[in-house]
Amino acid sequence: MAEATFRIWRGEKGSGGFRDYRTEVGPGMVVLDAIHEIQATQANDLAVRWNCKAGKCGSCSAEINGSPRLMCMTRLSTLPLDKPVTLEPMRTFPPVKDLVTDVSFNYRAKKKIKPFQPRKPDRPDGTWTIAQQDVERVQEFHKCIECFLCQDVCHVLREHHLYEQFIGPRLFVYTAALEMHPLDTADRVPELRGPDGIGFCNITKCCTKVCPEEIHITDNAIIPLKERVVDRFYDPVKRLFRVFSGSARR
Amino acid sequence: MAEYESYQHDVLVIGAGGAGLRAAIEASAAGVSVGVVSKSLLGKAHTVMAEGGIAAAMANVDDRDNWRVHFADTMRGSQYLSHPRMAQLHAQEAPARVRELEAWGALFDRTPDGRILQRNFGGHRYPRLAHVGDRTGLEMIRTLQDHGIHQGIEFYMEVTVLKLLKDGDRIAGAFGYDRERGRFRMFEAKAVVLATGGLGRAYQITSNSWEYTGDGMALAYEAGAALKDMEFVQFHPTGMIWPPSVRGILVTEAVRGEGGVLKNKDGRRFLFDDVPANYRDQTADNEEEGFRYTQGDKNAKRPPELLTRDHVARCIMREVREGRGSPHGGVFLDIAWIKNRVPGGGEHIKKKLPSMYHQFKQLADIDITEVPMEIGPTIHYAMGGVRVDPDTQMSDVPGLFAAGEVAAGLHGANRLGGNSLSDLLVFGKRAGEYAAAYAKEHNAATANKEEVEAAARHALEPFERAAGEGPYLVQRDLQQVMQNQVGIVRKQGDLQKALEALPALQARAGRVAVEGNREYNPGWHTSVDLGSLLTVSEAIMRCALERKESRGGHFREDYPAKDEEFGKVNLIVSKGADGEMHLSREPVPEMSAELKEIIKEMK
Ligand SMILES: Cc1cc2nc3c(=O)[nH]c(=O)nc-3n(C[C@H](O)[C@H](O)[C@H](O)COP(=O)(O)OP(=O)(O)OC[C@H]3O[C@@H](n4cnc5c(N)ncnc54)[C@H](O)[C@@H]3O)c2cc1C
Ligand code: SF4
Ligand code: SF4
């Protein structure tokens, strides 16, 4: 069996450095397998998050050779193994230890978003009638596994650290799922423009490129949300119409 | 003296999967203060991995379905070892629990008339599983999480509970540590709900994550609660087997529900060769009829691929053993063949099974719309667990409740697919409701401080040992024993040997040393998890030795038939006053006259 070198970031609260580990590479192995092998035999205390090992839980996010990916879905056969494979934690979030970061920002930001508010049930038994084609648009957003790789790569957070003014692509996907939910009645457009900071996004599409669930974050979530903001706040005809009709919504 | 931070709640929920979240939401709605602790981050519990769907007799697809049929199916699947009252409540309440999810924002796949779509699954007579493609668990956990964070519940993420605390006989709280800093935490509570899931990590080849070390069962056992049905471990027939690094990862039963067929190396649908007598009337006579069933023909009967999991898993083992397996020691699961039979062909498959398509494409370089998958059995689910009251979910310890996979009773000798997610909702809600009521009726309890000190000392011991073996090797060796000697095919000699190997493993676990410090140290976490793994493994071994028959998930090569006497009892283990594990037999709870009538009618 061939061997490969893994250059892994080891450290606590930001101080630390890379250390090299060599391990055997078997058929079909993913990066997380190599980490587990190193953890079991050479570095018992190597900190890493994982759960499903099948790309379903979004726990094992890291930067592999500089690109944000899931360790459990990155096959070693897709990486050049003649050079060391570098493994770093997501750099946008405060480091905890080794490959583990403090992702609590994402949970706090989500809690500020207005929760789901359904319209009255359509049927006497408390259920709704919804067509398959109307759920599909939102089902795309519901595929999100909260790996936060899109947050990691977005320059508004990564370089400009606007954590207090910008909720980031994951939470635009979340907001889009609520806004486009066929049953939802709440209005989140003012917040999008205000505290959620959708205006900071300049549609670089970096988030879309890293999403392991292949959600079209920019095209299907962010751009339609931006359009709602524009329609509401900047379109003079619609604004006038709203004044006369007294409607507060869309 | 150990240092720790203290927190007070009326109800403490341990676990943030479907059962824990549903319990917390219910308890909070009753107006008590609720805390939830979990080993992982919110939204990452096992529930997120569930694929196929939630079983509930809503009759949206087939109007012949109702709770009575679901009840009868569950009892038949359990080989009549389920607690009948639990099976009844589950079947009656599941539809309302699913609709509730929709009211909280879940978006299920739809029927043509705009209602929740339901799909076929093994052992369910009619299409019954509400689903979202093959990522139902994600939809469920996210819906509960996103609803739950607005209910005033306090969440403690990445906190592992080490010990349940008591005040005399009753529960008083729990003691644990946070993974990030390694600091101790004490939670005082009037009532505690265990929702910690299963124990798949006791085995080598499993669909389960690192979290599944049987903590909840071990915690309850140590606190004096009885465990039940521990011999019944479910082997899911279809896990990935190649490449080696993906071995055990689940291939959802929905593949078969959508028309996937199992074949041996000669291309034979071997499941037609062996249909158990009690399912013969419900099983298709030929391949064509089976296919029609999967495509919604109400007059067709189920293909044998949708027989119960225990049976399908054993048939696969037989094919492999007798030399008719696939190159890597499994059999073939073929969904690609339906391409020429359904509108949309390959696209239809991708749409119905998107994550399976993705999983095989990425992890195995296989396009499931073109070629068959290679699959084999993988450890999947613990039917056994904490014995609870069917209505309230309270264990033998006053104030200690359990719901979800950690609890026993609903599934008996074998769980039907889809019956777990519904179990989490139905009994999670009940546990939350009754835990809140218990908390309201009782004064605050006082935790025993000596227990806290002892638990803290014990947890830190691995740091104090200068030299010693690391915990991962002990875990590996235990997994090997369980896989080889307490696995899918069991016999007296093997089980005996496994039991004899246990003291040495226990001694090694007591001597492990960990390097590094307390901050996010997986070596340490693994060393403390070993205790739970060993406890649940011992329970499985002892019960497996005792049950000298084959039934459901428990197959004894030396007693291959069912034994009527064993069909009347559940096996119970509990910790005796002498500190040893004690085993007893308990008659299966009597059915009410109404339920007996249903069983008779649907035989
Ligand atoms: C791949 C896969 C697919 C499946 N598909 C289906 C399906 O289609 N339909 C179906 O019905 N069932 C399915 N199942 C089974 C079902 O998903 C599980 O049985 C169910 O999700 C368990 O839920 P739970 O709430 O009991 O526990 P979990 O969701 O596992 O949650 C357990 C929680 O307890 C916490 N915990 C554990 N120990 C401790 C401790 N010591 N201290 C603190 N916290 C602790 C964990 O962190 C976690 O939050 C599937 C299972 C798998 C693995
Ligand atoms: S498109 Fe917007 S949200 Fe996405 S990475 Fe670029 S700036 Fe960030
Ligand atoms: S949107 Fe995609 S990249 Fe972002 S958190 Fe969700 S799954 Fe991850």
Ligand code: FES
């Ligand atoms: S471990 Fe779950 S996504 Fe990688």
